[in-house]
Structures are given as C-alpha cells and as structure tokens.
Amino acid sequence: MATDSAPHANRKITLTDIAAACDVSRATVSLVLRGSPLVNKHTRARVEEELRRQGYVYNRAAANLRRRTSSSIALVLNDLANPFFAEFATGVDEALGGAGYVTLLGSTGESIAREQQVLASLLEHDPAGVILSPAEGSTADQVLKTIGMRTPLLLFNRELAGKASPDAPWDRLMLDNQRGARLATEHLIALGQKRIAFFGGHAGSSSCQQRHAGYVEAMQAAGLPIEPHWRIECAPNRVDAAAQCGALFFDTPAPTAAVCYNDAVALGLMLGLYQRGIKPGRDFAVTGFDDIAEAALSAPPLTTLASTPRARGRQAAELLLQRLRNPQAEPQRTVAAVQLVVRGSSCPPPAI
Amino acid sequence: MATDSAPHANRKITLTDIAAACDVSRATVSLVLRGSPLVNKHTRARVEEELRRQGYVYNRAAANLRRRTSSSIALVLNDLANPFFAEFATGVDEALGGAGYVTLLGSTGESIAREQQVLASLLEHDPAGVILSPAEGSTADQVLKTIGMRTPLLLFNRELAGKASPDAPWDRLMLDNQRGARLATEHLIALGQKRIAFFGGHAGSSSCQQRHAGYVEAMQAAGLPIEPHWRIECAPNRVDAAAQCGALFFDTPAPTAAVCYNDAVALGLMLGLYQRGIKPGRDFAVTGFDDIAEAALSAPPLTTLASTPRARGRQAAELLLQRLRNPQAEPQRTVAAVQLVVRGSSCPPPAI
DNA sequence: TCCGCAACTTGGAACGATTCAAATTTATGA
DNA sequence: TCATAAATTTGAATCGTTCCAAGTTGCGGA
Numbered sequence: 001m002a003t004d005s006a007p008h009a010n011r012k013i014t015l016t017d018i019a020a021a022c023d024v025s026r027a028t029v030s031l032v033l034r035g036s037p038l039v040n041k042h043t044r045a046r047v048e049e050e051l052r053r054q055g056y057v058y059n060r061a062a063a064n065l066r067r068r069t070s071s072s073i074a075l076v077l078n079d080l081a082n083p084f085f086a087e088f089a090t091g092v093d094e095a096l097g098g099a100g101y102v103t104l105l106g107s108t109g110e111s112i113a114r115e116q117q118v119l120a121s122l123l124e125h126d127p128a129g130v131i132l133s134p135a136e137g138s139t140a141d142q143v144l145k146t147i148g149m150r151t152p153l154l155l156f157n158r159e160l161a162g163k164a165s166p167d168a169p170w171d172r173l174m175l176d177n178q179r180g181a182r183l184a185t186e187h188l189i190a191l192g193q194k195r196i197a198f199f200g201g202h203a204g205s206s207s208c209q210q211r212h213a214g215y216v217e218a219m220q221a222a223g224l225p226i227e228p229h230w231r232i233e234c235a236p237n238r239v240d241a242a243a244q245c246g247a248l249f250f251d252t253p254a255p256t257a258a259v260c261y262n263d264a265v266a267l268g269l270m271l272g273l274y275q276r277g278i279k280p281g282r283d284f285a286v287t288g289f290d291d292i293a294e295a296a297l298s299a300p301p302l303t304t305l306a307s308t309p310r311a312r313g314r315q316a317a318e319l320l321l322q323r324l325r326n327p328q329a330e331p332q333r334t335v336a337a338v339q340l341v342v343r344g345s346s347c348p349p350p351a352i
Numbered sequence: 353m354a355t356d357s358a359p360h361a362n363r364k365i366t367l368t369d370i371a372a373a374c375d376v377s378r379a380t381v382s383l384v385l386r387g388s389p390l391v392n393k394h395t396r397a398r399v400e401e402e403l404r405r406q407g408y409v410y411n412r413a414a415a416n417l418r419r420r421t422s423s424s425i426a427l428v429l430n431d432l433a434n435p436f437f438a439e440f441a442t443g444v445d446e447a448l449g450g451a452g453y454v455t456l457l458g459s460t461g462e463s464i465a466r467e468q469q470v471l472a473s474l475l476e477h478d479p480a481g482v483i484l485s486p487a488e489g490s491t492a493d494q495v496l497k498t499i500g501m502r503t504p505l506l507l508f509n510r511e512l513a514g515k516a517s518p519d520a521p522w523d524r525l526m527l528d529n530q531r532g533a534r535l536a537t538e539h540l541i542a543l544g545q546k547r548i549a550f551f552g553g554h555a556g557s558s559s560c561q562q563r564h565a566g567y568v569e570a571m572q573a574a575g576l577p578i579e580p581h582w583r584i585e586c587a588p589n590r591v592d593a594a595a596q597c598g599a600l601f602f603d604t605p606a607p608t609a610a611v612c613y614n615d616a617v618a619l620g621l622m623l624g625l626y627q628r629g630i631k632p633g634r635d636f637a638v639t640g641f642d643d644i645a646e647a648a649l650s651a652p653p654l655t656t657l658a659s660t661p662r663a664r665g666r667q668a669a670e671l672l673l674q675r676l677r678n679p680q681a682e683p684q685r686t687v688a689a690v691q692l693v694v695r696g697s698s699c700p701p702p703a704i
Numbered sequence: 705t706c707c708g709c710a711a712c713t714t715g716g717a718a719c720g721a722t723t724c725a726a727a728t729t730t731a732t733g734a
Numbered sequence: 735t736c737a738t739a740a741a742t743t744t745g746a747a748t749c750g751t752t753c754c755a756a757g758t759t760g761c762g763g764a
Contacts, residue, residue, distance in 0.1 A: 059478060065751075376744085
C-alpha cells in the first residue's frame with residue numbers, strides 16, 4: 001500500500017510547486033533551500049515541511065546553469081579494470097564527494113580515439129575540472145584541442161606525448177618511479193646482490209623508462225655492470241611475464257635478482273621461476289612495483305613499492321580542487337613518493 | 353604561440369555568440385547543431401565553420417533542462433576497489449557511453465549511511481536511471497525513500513533487505529549463485545568425490561546462502577550426506593580462509609573436496625592445504641567462484657565459475673536502457689548464468 | 705501621527721538551450 | 735505577372751533555479 005508521501009508521480013516537483021502550496025514566491029523557497037538567514041523562522045518551517053511532504057529534489061543542473069557554476073569533475077582513466085586505477089578512482093570519488101562534487105566517469109581502455117570521444121562527451125556536461133590518466137601515446141595537442149583552456153586539467157600517472165607537452169598549462173601528479181626503482185635496486189644491492197636484471201614493461205612507456213632510469217642510477221652508483229641483455233621487455237601482465245622468464249637465463253652467469261616493472265610482472269616472473277625449479281626468495285630475488293593486494297599474499301610475499309593509489313586519488317582530487325580555488329596560480333607538478341615494502345621475495349644471492 | 357582558434361578565454365561560447373557572428377538567429381544555430389534537414393546547405397556550412405572557429409562546446413545541461421530529458425546514469429557501487437566491481441563498472445560505462453549516456457559514479461564503501469548520501473547527491477543531478485549494487489544490509493525502505501519512483505532503478509548483485517523488498521518496483525540483475533555452486537558440486541561428484549565440504553563466506557550474506565543452497569541441492573540429488581560441521585564459515589578473503597583450513601580436518605574421515613564461497617577463499621584454502629602438506633588438485637579438490645584474474649594462474653589453476661563481470665556491466669546498462677525505453681513494462685528479474693571453468697584444482701578423491 | 709529602519713518578501717530578468725507557430729524568402733506553374 | 739506552394743528562418747516562450755532591485759510590513763521613537 002503506497003502512502004501519499006511516496007507518490008507514484010513521474011512529473012517532477014519544482015520550486016514552483018512548493019511555492020504555490022505554501023503561498024509564497026519562488027524566490028523565498030529558493031532562499032529556504034539554501035539556508036539563507038533572510039527568511040522568517042515560521043515561513044522556513046512551513047516551506048521545509050512542504051518540501052518534505054512533496055518529496056522535492058533539488059535540480060542542481062538548473063541551479064548550475066543560472067549561477068554559471070559546476071558541481072562535477074570528469075575522471076577519465078585509461079584502464080578502470082586495473083585494480084590500481086580502481087583504487088585511484090575510489091580515492092578520487094571519496095575526496096570529491098566530500099567537497100560536494102560528483103564524479104563523471106569515463107574509461108578509455110587505452111584507446112586514444114575513445115579518449116577523445118569520452119573527453120568531448122564529458123565536457124558537454126560542463127565539468128569544473130578534469131582528472132586524466134591518459135591512454136598510452138595520447139598527445140598534448142589532441143588533449144589541448146578538445147579540452148582547450150576552458151577547463152582545468154590534472155594529469156595523473158603519465159605525461160602526454162608531443163612537443164607541446166612540457167610547457168602545457170596543466171597540473172600534474174606523478175609517481176616517483178625513478179626513485180622507487182632506485183630504492184628497490186639499492187635494497188637488493190644492500191643484500192649483496194650484484195647481478196641484477198630489469199624485467200618487464202615496454203621500453204616505450206614513460207613510467208617504464210623512469211623506473212629503468214632509477215635502476216640504472218643505483219647500479220652505477222654501486223659500480224655494478226649493466227648488461228644490456230638483462231633488460232627484458234614484456235607486456236605488463238602475469239602471463240607474458242611468466243612466458244619471458246627464460247630470457248633471464250640465456251647466458252651464464254645468469255642474474256640472481258630482478259627489479260620488475262610492476263607487481264603483475266613480478267608475480268608472473270615468480271611463477272615462471274617456480275616452473276624452472278628456481279625458488280624465488282631463496283634462489284633468486286624479485287621486487288615489484290605498486291603493492292597490489294596480492295603482493296602481500298603471494299608465496300613468497302613480494303617485496304615491492306607501495307604507491308597507495310587510493311591516497312593518490314584523494315591527492316589528485318585535492319590538487320584539482322585547489323586549482324579551482326586559485327585558477328591563476330602557476331601550473332604545478334607534484335611527485336608522490338613511493339615506499340619500499342620489504343617482504344620475503346628479496347634475498348641475498350645464493351652462496352656459490 | 354597560441355593561435356586565434358585556441359582561445360585562452362574563460363568565458364564560454366554559447367549559441368548566441370555563434371548566432372551573432374553568423375548573423376542568424378539562435379534557433380537556426382540550434383537546428384544546425386542537431387543536424388536538422390530544415391536548414392539551408394549554405395547556412396549550415398557557414399554556421400559549422402563558425403562553431404569550429406570559436407571552439408563551441410555544446411551545453412547538454414541547458415538542453416536537458418529545456419527538453420526535460422537527461423543524459424546521465426548514476427552508478428553506485430558498494431566497493432569499486434574490488435576488481436569484480438571495477439570490471440563491472442567498466443562494462444557499464446562502455447555500454448552507456450555507446451548509448452550516449454554519461455556515468456555518474458558513486459562508491460559507498462559498504463556503508464549504508466554513505467549510500468544514502470551518495471544516492472541523494474547523485475539524484476540532484478537528475479540521472480535518467482540508477483544502477484545500484486547495494487551495501488550489505490541496505491534496506492528497500494531506505495532506497496525507496498531516497499529514490500522514490502522518480503527514477504528507474506536497476507539492482508545488481510544483491511537483494512535489498514526488508515519486507516518491502518520482494519515486490520518493490522525495480523529491475524534486478526543477479527548472478528545465478530545457486531546453479532553455479534550446484535554445477536561445481538556436480539562436477540566434483542562426477543569426478544567421484546563423496547565427502548565434499550562447503551567452505552567460506554558468511555552464512556548471513558544472501559549470495560552465500562544461495563551458493564550453499566546449490567551445494568545442498570547437488571549433494572541431495574546424488575544421495576550424499578551433508579555433514580553440518582562441513583560447512584565452515586570465514587571472511588571472504590585469503591587470509592582468513594587460510595587460517596580456517598584446519599577446521600576441515602577436525603574429524604575422520606575428513607572431506608576430500610571443498611566447494612568454496614569464492615575464489616579468494618579457494619586460493620586461501622589452497623595456501624592452507626599446502627602448509628599442511630596436502631597438495632590441492634591431487635590430494636584434495638577445490639573449486640572457487642568468480643574466476644578472478646589469478647584463478648587461471650594459481651598453482652594448480654583453480655576450477656571455478658566465471659561470472660564475467662564486464663559482460664554483466666554491459667548487461668546491466670542494457671537492461672536499464674531498455675527500461676527507459678519502456679517505463680511501463682513489468683519489473684524484470686534477470687539471472688545471469690555463470691559458467692563452470694574446469695582447471696587443475698579439481699580432481700578425483702585419492703585412492704584409499 | 706508620521707518617519708525611518710529593520711526584517712522579510714517578491715516580480716521579473718537572467719542562465720543556454722529547444723520548440724513551434726508564424727514570418728519571410730525563394731521557387732514553381734499557369 | 736501573380737498567386738501559391740515549398741523552403742528557410744525567426745521571435746518569443748519555456749525548462750528550474752538564482753539574483754537583484756524594489757516592495758511590503760511592523761515597530762519604535764519623535
């Protein structure tokens with residue numbers, strides 16, 4: 001039995017309906033809605049009662065139109081299905097929700113064409129700002145063309161390609177990939193490792209380049225040799241990593257440790273090692289990057305770099321909100337620290 | 353060097369600007385925008401050129417206001433950080449994007465209070481519909497109160513609690529938990545297993561109840577005994593599952609197989625088995641539920657039920673879009689089939 | 705009694721689009 | 735050449751809200 005207060009109506013209740021029912025003007029109802037101190041206590045009570053009674057729902061779109069404001073932020077991700085970005089999105093939504101914004105979601109699946117479409121479509125909804133983790137190969141010119149200067153942009157995780165990129169007028173939040181990989185490498189070196197490979201990722205990707213640079217930095221600082229064929233590329237997933245494992249052992253002496261591009265690659269590599277009868281964490285040291293949920297639960301648990309994606313999401317949202325408050329400030333580049341988490345997969349080299 | 357066509361302007365270009373520049377009325381520009389055949393070919397070209405030149409961006413909010421339409425759908429998830437839901441969200445966004453809708457995201461983190469807030473906030477943006485995977489314990493009354501009848505709702509994954517729920521007027525998309533667990537159990541029975549436990553999950557959760565029911569169904573159909581202490585509860589994660597492993601072996605003869613609540617539990621159980629020197633897939637059969645990414649990569653690979661969350665996301669979007677096209681149709685309850693994926697973790701019982 | 709002031713309240717014009725009936729221009733045929 | 739039909743174009747109202755200038759009311763003091 002439906003009560004009167006749960007109307008089956010499909011026509012939506014507006015300010016005008018409430019005003020008519022209370023015999024006041026729309027202006028007054030509007031003031032009540034926004035908690036203005038101007039309205040009489042008694043009037044306010046009457047109006048609020050009526051709002052409740054009729055089940056009024058505020059129409060933010062109309063208000064935004066009139067006030068020339070916006071209460072949404074577009075979040076465009078290259079791969080929402082990836083747990084890292086799912087966590088990131090959760091953090092973004094958390095922080096934006098707290099600030100009264102709503103998240104417009106767009107997932108591009110690493111397709112540049114779809115990125116353009118998604119951005120264009122979301123922009124029509126007039127977001128106050130955009131958080132973009134670009135698809136691989138996405139260029140600054142493209143993004144500049146669709147977003148223009150009309151909406152503040154915060155770039156996450158990857159730089160845009162193209163010569164326009166370096167001095168493009170947007171904010172950035174990046175992970176400290178280089179330092180992270182350096183920490184991992186230094187950790188292995190401190191354990192006594194000398195023959196250390198860099199395993200996984202595509203040399204084309206900017207994050208892979210940065211991580212590799214950190215590895216090189218630590219190796220050189222320690223005066224250790226960097227064998228070019230100890231940099232092994234593979235797609236950033238477990239399956240391909242497991243398949244490429246053999247490439248580590250083409251020549252002797254083979255490496256006894258590997259700094260991996262990320263956790264997925266590291267877990268895949270450990271799988272591949274097992275299959276060859278090599279026990280990671282005892283015969284061979286492995287480090288990852290990201291600290292995904294499984295890292296702590298693998299056998300052995302994975303030494304890796306925690307980037308706390310949810311916190312990064314919150315941070316991204318904060319940075320963008322800050323930009324909205326202060327549109328004239330200089331573009332800002334923020335580099336988020338990552339933290340080395342030592343677990344069982346890293347070990348000294350086996351005694352000869 | 354910024355060109356004239358990439359204006360640094362912050363004032364937004366509207367129909368009126370274009371109309372003025374082309375010396376036509378706003379009505380004409382509007383017709384051009386929507387590709388009406390009414391406008392003269394020559395006029396159209398002129399207007400389109402000007403649109404491009406000024407970098408006009410359509411204001412969908414204004415159009416929606418006037419046309420009393422909406423071009424967004426709210427997606428509210430109990431746990432976006434969970435890969436299952438991240439995949440689901442990706443599927444939803446994919447399908448909605450294709451249909452010209454934009455996704456308004458909300459994540460509730462299993463908090464009922466936050467669910468209310470998020471729903472209320474998203475509703476103010478006037479979505480055409482809502483897809484909700486409710487937080488555990490969320491009730492039909494609450495949801496009915498915030499959403500009312502004003503917006504079509506599609507419920508995913510979980511039923512709402514409360515007596516109002518059964519005949520509440522919304523559509524549902526559920527997984528076929530019962531049949532899935534039955535298939536897994538039947539598969540084990542076909543392998544010759546007789547002593548089969550049901551492992552993991554909270555007996556309170558509706559999905560766990562359904563899966564358990566499927567297990568019972570298959571056992572009874574095969575005339576096999578169901579030992580009450582062979583139903584072992586644990587939190588749906590690896591750590592707790594591994595810890596509870598011992599409970600399987602309290603009495604003899606112990607079970608030789610387990611139907612697990614989900615993959616996380618199954619993987620944890622396998623870990624626990626290893627620790628007791630029992631080799632899953634040889635000494636003990638294990639099945640999971642969900643077919644998460646790691647299921648195929650564990651050792652042994654996990655026999656499980658694939659629920660293809662991305663496809664479910666697309667399906668959810670489709671169902672909601674269908675409802676929008678036909679608001680008067682009867683509420684629909686859809687049960688998505690799950691598919692048994694046989695891998696190495698299921699095996700015959702060890703020879704006596 | 706009248707004025708001034710505080711405390712409320714309100715009409716009507718925006719915001720950026722769409723719609724439709726009506727106006728205008730162009731084309732057609734006798 | 736002119737009436738008429740066809741092809742374009744347009745003015746003004748409208749969606750649901752906000753904002754501002756101006757209006758109303760009641761009250762205390764001169």
